[in-house]
Amino acid sequence: MSQVLLGDTPVIHDLIGIGFGPSNVAMAIALSEHNARVGRREAVTAHFFEQQQGFGWHRGMLIDDATMQVSFLKDLVTLRNPASRFSFLCYLQSRGRLVDFLNQKNLFPLRVEFHDYLEWAAAQVDDMVSYGHEVLAVEPVEVDGVVEYLDVTARSGPETVVHRARNLVIGTGLRPRMPEGIDRTDRIWHASDLLRKVDGLDDARPSRFLVVGAGQSAAENVAYLHRRFPEAEVCAVFSRYGYSPADDSSFANRIFDPGAVGDYFSAPDAVKSKLMEYHGNTNYSVVDVDLIDDLYRQAYREKVLGTERLRFLNVSRLSAVEPGPDHVRATVTSLVTGEETHLDADVVVFATGYHPADPLALLGRVAGHCHRDAEGRVRVERDYRIAADPVLRGGLYVQGGTEHTHGITSSLLSNVAVRVGEILESIVDRGRTAVGDGPALVDGIGASPR
Numbered sequence: 001m002s003q004v005l006l007g008d009t010p011v012i013h014d015l016i017g018i019g020f021g022p023s024n025v026a027m028a029i030a031l032s033e034h035n036a037r038v039g040r041r042e043a044v045t046a047h048f049f050e051q052q053q054g055f056g057w058h059r060g061m062l063i064d065d066a067t068m069q070v071s072f073l074k075d076l077v078t079l080r081n082p083a084s085r086f087s088f089l090c091y092l093q094s095r096g097r098l099v100d101f102l103n104q105k106n107l108f109p110l111r112v113e114f115h116d117y118l119e120w121a122a123a124q125v126d127d128m129v130s131y132g133h134e135v136l137a138v139e140p141v142e143v144d145g146v147v148e149y150l151d152v153t154a155r156s157g158p159e160t161v162v163h164r165a166r167n168l169v170i171g172t173g174l175r176p177r178m179p180e181g182i183d184r185t186d187r188i189w190h191a192s193d194l195l196r197k198v199d200g201l202d203d204a205r206p207s208r209f210l211v212v213g214a215g216q217s218a219a220e221n222v223a224y225l226h227r228r229f230p231e232a233e234v235c236a237v238f239s240r241y242g243y244s245p246a247d248d249s250s251f252a253n254r255i256f257d258p259g260a261v262g263d264y265f266s267a268p269d270a271v272k273s274k275l276m277e278y279h280g281n282t283n284y285s286v287v288d289v290d291l292i293d294d295l296y297r298q299a300y301r302e303k304v305l306g307t308e309r310l311r312f313l314n315v316s317r318l319s320a321v322e323p324g325p326d327h328v329r330a331t332v333t334s335l336v337t338g339e340e341t342h343l344d345a346d347v348v349v350f351a352t353g354y355h356p357a358d359p360l361a362l363l364g365r366v367a368g369h370c371h372r373d374a375e376g377r378v379r380v381e382r383d384y385r386i387a388a389d390p391v392l393r394g395g396l397y398v399q400g401g402t403e404h405t406h407g408i409t410s411s412l413l414s415n416v417a418v419r420v421g422e423i424l425e426s427i428v429d430r431g432r433t434a435v436g437d438g439p440a441l442v443d444g445i446g447a448s449p450r
Contacts, residue, residue, distance in 0.1 A: 074414045091121070138363045212318050397423050
């Protein structure tokens with residue numbers, strides 16, 4: 001095993017980030033701005049590992065006409081530092097499109113454009129990241145009975161490296177959720193597979209698609225497939241009468257305010273449940289009303305013309321899927337009558353959402369020091385640090401999977417700029433506490449070389 005070493009020990013960083021999606025890109029930017037402000041003596045040293053060969057964020061859903069559902073002002077930096085050179089507006093200026101964008105009078109950029117912004121921002125801090133590195137393990141390093149450091153082992157091809165950290169920031173993103181017992185194949189997709197797999201159908205002349213789900217991704221998949229394959233039937237299957245509109249009204253949007261995170265965290269459990277119940281329709285299984293209207297108009301137009309390719313199998317569920325060599329046999333069951341409809345489809349797309357990766361999965365023995373609640377969920381403190389035994393000196397911070405502790409907005413892009421600022425502040429403050437309040441942080445934040 002090859003190791004990156006400093007003397008006879010691994011390189012030591014104040015923090016190591018696992019994953020380099022939007023959340024940890026924002027973390028790297030916050031670090032860069034902090035270090036530029038405080039100078040080398042108090043700089044926070046960091047490194048990130050990303051399994052992908054380059055930056056990428058939901059590439060399979062970068063449909064050409066799909067727009068973001070959050071304002072461009074909720075980019076990686078603006079709510080934390082409105083003067084940042086890493087803002088979406090600075091990106092537009094660098095691309096020569098600032099005035100053109102403003103003339104749209106629209107807060108919501110195309111998703112492909114926002115992805116380009118994220119790539120642009122990531123490229124400016126890529127000295128902090130090792131792409132193509134899969135994190136294999138995290139091991140505790142004990143000093144006098146205290147876990148003082150964490151050794152992170154990452155692999156790139158046949159080579160492995162070991163870096164040592166005082167703190168971890170885990171930003172491993174979301175995993176596609178499939179119904180139990182159903183695996184993804186060439187004909188059974190998750191919505192995240194769409195653009196990666198759809199080109200392979202161009203010569204196949206597909207005749208029918210089934211799209212399962214009632215949220216934004218489901219509706220976008222339906223609209224895209226209907227447009228892309230003008231001879232194919234597209235069947236939407238969901239248990240409701242129709243798609244439900246997202247509540248993006250001004251007062252409801254306050255659930256995405258940074259202050260709402262603190263309110264939710266400090267609220268009693270009963271209030272937490274009520275807040276989720278009240279405001280779930282801002283984010284879960286809902287669709288932009290413009291897209292709903294477009295789909296309804298298209299379906300009605302086809303009904304008038306007698307060319308119905310867009311079908312809505314509502315108040316129904318997909319009860320069985322049988323893969324075949326050249327099609328998928330799907331059984332759709334009415335929730336009202338129990339009647340079964342059998343359909344042969346070229347592809348079945350499950351727009352069934354995502355679930356966060358288990359933040360403790362990579363932590364090995366370190367996970368034994370972490371606390372869970374009565375329901376087995378990871379306990380997370382207000383500063384996004386996993387609650388742990390006092391023997392664990394450093395912090396394990398999570399960027400995701402905190403809805404049960406911090407509410408709807410805590411893991412979303414809406415909150416990323418503020419969230420990374422809070423995590424960085426916690427790391428700096430805890431580093432100072434470890435060595436006293438003096439300006440010379442001999443063994444705290446800023447002590448280790450890059």
